[in-house]
Amino acid sequence: MKKKVFNIIQIGDKSNRLSRLFDIFIAIVICANILVTFLQTFDELAFLFPAFHAIEVITILIFCVEYILRIWTADYLYPDKSEFRSRLRFLISFDGIIDLLTILPFFFLSGMVIFRMLRVARIFHLFRLNARYDSFNVITTVLYEKRNQIISSVFIVLILMLASSLCMYSVEHDSQPEVFRNAFSGIWWSMSTLLTVGYGDIYPITTLGRIMAICIAYLGVGAVAIPTGIISAGFVEQYQRKSSLSNIKEADIHEIAEIFVDKRFAGKSVEEMEEAEQVTIFLILREDLSILPQKDTILRLNDIIVIRGEHS
Missing domain, CATH: 1.10.287.70 (Helix Hairpins)
Structure with a gap:
């Protein structure tokens, strides 16, 4: 059950239809939450404030459920760590902090000004969602590498x-x-x-x-x-x-190629990757390291792998 839930809530998993639908649903919820946050600043719409508050409560509850599920399934996100360390890693990660900052302001709006200002974090929640898709992931990867x-x-x-x-x-x-x-x-x-x-x-x-x-x-x-x-x-x-990454399943690779590991392959072992895609992995480039692959070597997001098709 935990594995299925993780596959569904995993952002940017294009191979899972339920995951894509969940991403669309969360995007709609985030946009509704942000829109309500803006509309609540218009005094002319005071008669709609009760409805706005109801929408805000519902969306925040959805965020809370999503946050809890992500903590619960964090051990699949970081398979090389223990259950406790993987959850701790998620809590202090960019995604975990943005999720938390999205929720906190709702419960402390009447408190310190700093908590009221954290409502801006809801916009970054949408940024976090988009950052997992290929087109946006290119930007974040370039900024990280450079x-x-x-x-x-x-x-x-x-x-x-x-x-x-x-x-x-x-x-x-x-x-x-x-x-x-x-x-x-x-x-x-x-x-x-x-x-x-x-x-x-x-x-x-x-x-x-x-x-x-x-x-x-x-x-x-x-x-x-x-x-x-x-x-x-x-x-x-x-x-x-990334030129050959999006069509790797359809591509007929006759020569050695260099591709980028995205969410579909991150967390899989070299053996699983080779069997699923019918390729041979010769080398893994990870940040400043060059790794000779073993069958049980786990691929990470943003790894660059040197491959060749077995049918070539």
Whole structure:
């Protein structure tokens, strides 16, 4: 029973019709919950508030049931861990935290402001659902694989922001003491300039300040282009890896191919994969590791496997 429940509530399992229907149902529930949250802010709809509250209660109860079922079946999500450790892993995972933050605000809406603000987490619940499908999973995978380069580029932007803030304060403080009161007052200006937003609420008026602003604006264009190029290159690499994945069952692989492990194969052993798909797995690429496959080696989500069709 637990295995069947896990297969149904598993997000993005295209091979299971009940799972697809459950995903659609949960998506409708999430959209209804978010819509009610927005409509409750309109005083003109006060006469509908009781109905909105009833919808909110029903959707939150559905979220609670889903959350409990995911905790109960967590040992299938993390088969390499014990039952207790797998449930603990789910509770502290992104999915588990988003699920919890989706539920908590309903019970603490009359309490601290921070709990009322957590209603925004319901929107991320929809993001969590979409992230399990192939088209959206490409984005999350690219961001994860390129995280070090992206963090480095963001660090460069922060350095430029602080440096430009200090420079602009030094030049503009005497002319605009109320605008550039201290070094941190220029951070808002440097953020809008480096990120090419340009709100125009704070701007230099001295000749030297304007010259510096021109240089900083050009640096901002280059700084924004760095993470854009990194992510774009990551998308190209990712789509090349996944090019043969969606049609693996129908594909006639005559040569060695490199494919991406998605939800259909994650958690299966090498032996199960080879028997089910009639392929031979030569190598598993897992993050920075190269693993020689054994029959009982468990495939993980986002693994890259080097295969060849046995019928070739």
